[in-house]
Amino acid sequence: MCxxxxxxxxxxxxxxxxxxxxxxxAAWGQLRYSVPEEMPKGSFVGDVAKDLGLELPxxxxxxxxxxxxxxxxxxxxxxxxxxxxxxxxxDREQLCRMVEQxxxxxxxxxxxEMQVYGIEVEITDINDNAPSFRDAEKQLRMSETxxxxxxxxxxxxxxxxxxxxxxxxxELSGDEHFSLAVRAGPGGDQRxxxxxxKALDREEAAFHELVLRASDGGxxxxxxxxxxxxxVLDANDNAPVFRQAEYTVxxxxxxxxxxxxxxxxxxxxxxGLNGQVKYSFNKISDRSSEIFDLDSDRxxxxxxxxxxFEEISAHELEVQARDGGELFDTAKVLITVxxxNDNAPxxxxxxxxxxxxxxxxxxxxVALLHVQDRDSGANGEVRCALDGGVPFELRSSQxxxxxxxxxxxxDREEVSEYNVxxxxxxxxxxxxxxxxxxxxxxxxxNDNAPVFxxxxxxxxxxxxxxxxxxxxxxRAADADWGQNARVRYRLSxxxxxxxxxxxxxxxxxxxxxxxxxxxFDYEEVREVGLWVRAEDGGAxxxxxxxxxxxxxVDENDNAPQVLYPPxxxxxxxxxxxxVELAPRSxxxxxxxxxxxxxxxxxxxxxxxxxxxxxxxxPGLFRVGLHSGEVRTARFPLARDAARQSLVVxxxxxxxxxxxxxATLTVVLAESVAxxxxxxxxxxxxxxxxxxxxxxxxxxxxxxxxxxxxxxxLLLLALRLRRWRRSQLLAAGSGALRGVPASxxxxxxGVRAFLHSYSHEVSLTxxxxxxxxxxxxxxxxxxxxxxxxxxEPAPLxxxxxxxxxxxxxxxxxxxxxxxxxxxxxxxxxxxx
Numbered sequence: 129m130c131x132x133x134x135x136x137x138x139x140x141x142x143x144x145x146x147x148x149x150x151x152x153x154a155a156w157g158q159l160r161y162s163v164p165e166e167m168p169k170g171s172f173v174g175d176v177a178k179d180l181g182l183e184l185p186x187x188x189x190x191x192x193x194x195x196x197x198x199x200x201x202x203x204x205x206x207x208x209x210x211x212x213x214x215x216x217x218x219d220r221e222q223l224c225r226m227v228e229q230x231x232x233x234x235x236x237x238x239x240x241e242m243q244v245y246g247i248e249v250e251i252t253d254i255n256d257n258a259p260s261f262r263d264a265e266k267q268l269r270m271s272e273t274x275x276x277x278x279x280x281x282x283x284x285x286x287x288x289x290x291x292x293x294x295x296x297x298x299e300l301s302g303d304e305h306f307s308l309a310v311r312a313g314p315g316g317d318q319r320x321x322x323x324x325x326k327a328l329d330r331e332e333a334a335f336h337e338l339v340l341r342a343s344d345g346g347x348x349x350x351x352x353x354x355x356x357x358x359x360v361l362d363a364n365d366n367a368p369v370f371r372q373a374e375y376t377v378x379x380x381x382x383x384x385x386x387x388x389x390x391x392x393x394x395x396x397x398x399x400g401l402n403g404q405v406k407y408s409f410n411k412i413s414d415r416s417s418e419i420f421d422l423d424s425d426r427x428x429x430x431x432x433x434x435x436x437f438e439e440i441s442a443h444e445l446e447v448q449a450r451d452g453g454e455l456f457d458t459a460k461v462l463i464t465v466x467x468x469n470d471n472a473p474x475x476x477x478x479x480x481x482x483x484x485x486x487x488x489x490x491x492x493x494v495a496l497l498h499v500q501d502r503d504s505g506a507n508g509e510v511r512c513a514l515d516g517g518v519p520f521e522l523r524s525s526q527x528x529x530x531x532x533x534x535x536x537x538x539d540r541e542e543v544s545e546y547n548v549x550x551x552x553x554x555x556x557x558x559x560x561x562x563x564x565x566x567x568x569x570x571x572x573x574n575d576n577a578p579v580f581x582x583x584x585x586x587x588x589x590x591x592x593x594x595x596x597x598x599x600x601x602x603r604a605a606d607a608d609w610g611q612n613a614r615v616r617y618r619l620s621x622x623x624x625x626x627x628x629x630x631x632x633x634x635x636x637x638x639x640x641x642x643x644x645x646x647x648f649d650y651e652e653v654r655e656v657g658l659w660v661r662a663e664d665g666g667a668x669x670x671x672x673x674x675x676x677x678x679x680x681v682d683e684n685d686n687a688p689q690v691l692y693p694p695x696x697x698x699x700x701x702x703x704x705x706x707v708e709l710a711p712r713s714x715x716x717x718x719x720x721x722x723x724x725x726x727x728x729x730x731x732x733x734x735x736x737x738x739x740x741x742x743x744x745x746p747g748l749f750r751v752g753l754h755s756g757e758v759r760t761a762r763f764p765l766a767r768d769a770a771r772q773s774l775v776v777x778x779x780x781x782x783x784x785x786x787x788x789x790a791t792l793t794v795v796l797a798e799s800v801a802x803x804x805x806x807x808x809x810x811x812x813x814x815x816x817x818x819x820x821x822x823x824x825x826x827x828x829x830x831x832x833x834x835x836x837x838x839x840x841l842l843l844l845a846l847r848l849r850r851w852r853r854s855q856l857l858a859a860g861s862g863a864l865r866g867v868p869a870s871x872x873x874x875x876x877g878v879r880a881f882l883h884s885y886s887h888e889v890s891l892t893x894x895x896x897x898x899x900x901x902x903x904x905x906x907x908x909x910x911x912x913x914x915x916x917x918x919e920p921a922p923l924x925x926x927x928x929x930x931x932x933x934x935x936x937x938x939x940x941x942x943x944x945x946x947x948x949x950x951x952x953x954x955x956x957x958x959x
Contacts, residue, residue, distance in 0.1 A: 159245065165251050184210055272327075281320075389429050518548055541608070587642075591647075691725060749794070
C-alpha cells in the first residue's frame with residue numbers, strides 16, 4: 129500500500145496517508161498492505177504485531193498464525209518479529225487475470241483469544257510482460273479493386289500487465305500502400321485496423337509485407353511484433369455480411385460439454401468460390417479458446433470445456449466470416465454465464481480447541497469457523513447451525529466468520545467428549561449443505577469429593593484376633609478423572625481407653641483396607657468407633673468422611689469364676705471348699721447353700737449352669753440347674769454320714785464350654801455342740817488335742833455374741849430417741865400401728881422390730897479375719913439392710929488373741945447357723 133502511495137503522489141503525503149489508513153483499518157480489525165509482484169520468498173509485507181498493538185512475547189504464547197483463502201498460502205508470519213512476509217513468489221497475472229486491482233485476502237488468527245484480524249494485500253503490477261500477438265504472422269487477402277480508405281481489423285496484442293505497464297500503442301511499418309488506424313473499443317481497449325492508403329495493383333506487386341509493433345508504457349518499455357502479409361487478388365465484388373452485428377446468449381454454468389450455444393451466420397452475394405463463407409475466431413482470450421469451439425462451416429459455437437460462473441461470468445468473442453475471395457466481416461458474440469447452485473458451502477476451521485476445562489465460563493470460544501459459498505445470489509447465502517443436544521451455540525462474527533461458544537458450564541462427569549457437528553446450508557433450490565465435526569475433549573477439574581460406597585460401615589471382629597488381621601475394606605469413588613480421582617485413605621484422630629486410635633487400627637492408604645494392630649479383648653474393649661477420611665489428589669484436595677463401627681465379638685475365653693464358696697488355700701489343692709450346716713430334721717427342698725459364680729464373657733458364653741458332679745450320698749442333695757442352690761432332695765437318715773462332701777460343676781454355654789468346680793462340706797447336725805464337735809475334729813491338726821480347739825471355738829462364739837448384743841442395744845437406743853422426737857412433733861406415732869404385736873419383743877420398755885434373721889459367719893483356720901453377713905434371702909420382717917460397700921467390712925473385729933495354732937493344712941470352714949451366734953475359730957495366718 130505504501131508503494132502504491134509513492135506512485136500516486138508525493139512521497140511524504142503518500143507515507144502519511146498510508147499511516148493514517150493503516151491506523152484506521154487496524155482499529156477496525158482490518159489491515160491493508162501492498163507489495164509488488166514477483167518479490168522473492170520471505171519479502172517484507174507489513175508489521176502486523178505493531179499495527180495490531182500486540183506484544184511480541186504474547187504472540188508466542190497466544191499462537192499467532194496466518195490463514196489465506198484458497199489452497200496456496202502466499203503469506204506467513206514470523207513469530208520472532210511479528211512481520212508478515214511472502215511465503216511464495218507471487219505472479220499477479222496468474223492470480224488476477226483480467227482484473228484491474230489484484231487483492232489477496234488473508235486472516236491473522238490469535239488462537240489463544242480466538243480473535244481474527246482481516247488483512248488485504250494488494251499485489252501491484254510490475255512491467256514483467258511484453259505485449260504479444262496471438263499469431264506472430266498474419267496473412268490477408270485483398271482484391272485489387274479494393275478502394276482506398278477501406279479498413280481491415282487486425283488482431284489485438286495482449287499484455288497481461290495493467291496500468292501504464294499494459295499495452296499503450298501500435299505502430300505499422302513496411303509499405304506505403306497501407307496505414308494504421310487505432311479505434312477504441314467498448315471497453316476502452318485499442319483495436320488496430322489496417323487502412324488501405326493507396327490503390328493496389330496485382331501486376332505491380334502481388335504481395336505486401338508489413339510489421340505491426342505493439343508497445344507498453346513501462347520503464348523501460350516492452351514491445352511485441354507481428355508480421356502481416358497482404359496478398360493482392362483478382363476482383364471480388366461482394367464481402368460476407370453477418371445477419372447480426374452482435375450476438376448475445378445466456379447459458380447456465382452447468383450446461384453439458386458439447387452443447388451448441390449459439391450459431392452465427394453471414395451471407396455473401398457472390399457465387400462460386402467467392403460466395404463460400406468460412407468462420408473463425410478473430411479475437412478470443414486464451415481461456416475462452418479452451419472453452420469454446422467454432423464450426424468453420426456452419427458458424428456454430430459449442431462448448432468443449434465446462435463453464436464456471438465463479439471463474440469467469442462472461443465471455444466476449446469476435447467471430448470473422450471470410451469468403452473465398454478473402455473478403456470478410458466480423459461480429460461480436462457475448463456469452464453470459466448464469467450461476468447454478470453447484471457449489472456446496474465450504475466450512476473451514478480456522479482455529480479450534482481440542483480440549484476445554486469443565487469449569488470454563490459460559491460463552492467461552494471453542495472454535496473459529498469460516499463459511500463461504502462460491503455461488504452468488506440466493507445460491508451463495510449460507511445459514512449455519514449446530515446439531516442439537518450439545519451445550520454449545522453458534523454466533524456470527526465479522527464477515528463470513530462464526531464462533532462456536534459454550535452455552536452453559538460443562539460437566540466432564542456427565543459427558544467427557546463432544547463431537548460438535550456444524551452444518552451449513554445455502555439458499556439454492558435444491559439446497560446444498562456441508563458439515564464439519566469438531567472433536568472436543570472436556571478436561572477434568574477437581575469439583576467432586578470422594579463418595580463412599582456406604583453411608584456408614586460396621587464390622588464384627590472376634591476377640592483374641594491376630595495382630596494385623598483384616599477387619600474390613602472401605603471404598604470411596606471419585607467421579608473426577610486422573611489425579612483428581614486418585615483416592616487415599618487415612619484415619620481421623622481419636623483415642624481408645626486413653627491410647628491413640630492409631631495404636632489399635634490402621635488403614636491402608638491406597639486400598640482402604642482396615643487392619644487391627646493388636647489383639648482385642650472383649651472384656652476390655654467391646655466397641656471401637658472411628659472415622660475414615662477419603663481424600664483425592666486434586667489441588668486443592670477434596671475429602672469426605674465415613675464412620676466405622678467396630679464391634680468386638682465375645683469368645684469363650686474365660687472360665688466361670690466361683691465367688692461362693694470362697695477358694696481354698698493353695699496348700700489345700702485345686703478346687704473350692706466351704707462348710708454348710710443342715711439339720712437332720714430338714715425337709716426335702718430345704719435350702720442348704722448356694723453356689724455363686726460369674727463369667728467375664730458375655731451372651732451365651734456367660735450363661736452358667738450348675739450340676740452336682742460328686743456327692744457322698746448321691747441322692748441326698750440336688751443343685752438348681754440355673755440358680756446354683758443346693759437343696760435337700762430327701763430327709764436325712766440316721767445312717768447318713770455327718771459330713772457330706774459335694775462337688776458342684778459350673779459350666780458356661782460357650783463352644784467349647786469352660787467349667788469350674790466348687791467343693792462344699794455339709795455337716796448334718798441338730799445342735800451347736802454337734803457342729804462344733806464335728807468341726808473341731810475336722811479342723812484339728814494331727815497330734816493336737818481336740819479340747820483346745822473346742823475351747824477356742826467357745827471363746828469366739830462368746831465374743832461374737834457380746835458384739836451382737838452391743839449392736840442390738842445401740843439400735844434400740846437409736847429407735848428410742850427417734851420415738852421420743854416423734855412424740856414431741858406429733859400426737860402419736862401411727863407408723864407402727866399396722867404391725868402385729870407378735871412381731872415385736874419388749875426390751876426395757878422399748879419395742880424393737882425383731883423377728884427372725886439369719887447370720888452367716890465365715891470361719892477360717894488360717895486367717896485372723898472373720899465375717900458376719902446377714903442373708904437377705906432368709907430374713908423376714910427384719911430391720912432394713914443397707915447396701916454393702918465395695919469391700920464388706922467385718923462385723924466382728926480382728927481378734928489378735930484368736931491365733932491358736934491350727935494345722936496349716938486345715939481347709940477354711942463356713943458355718944451357717946439360724947438363730948445362733950457363731951464364733952470364728954482362730955488359726956495361724958497363712959503367708
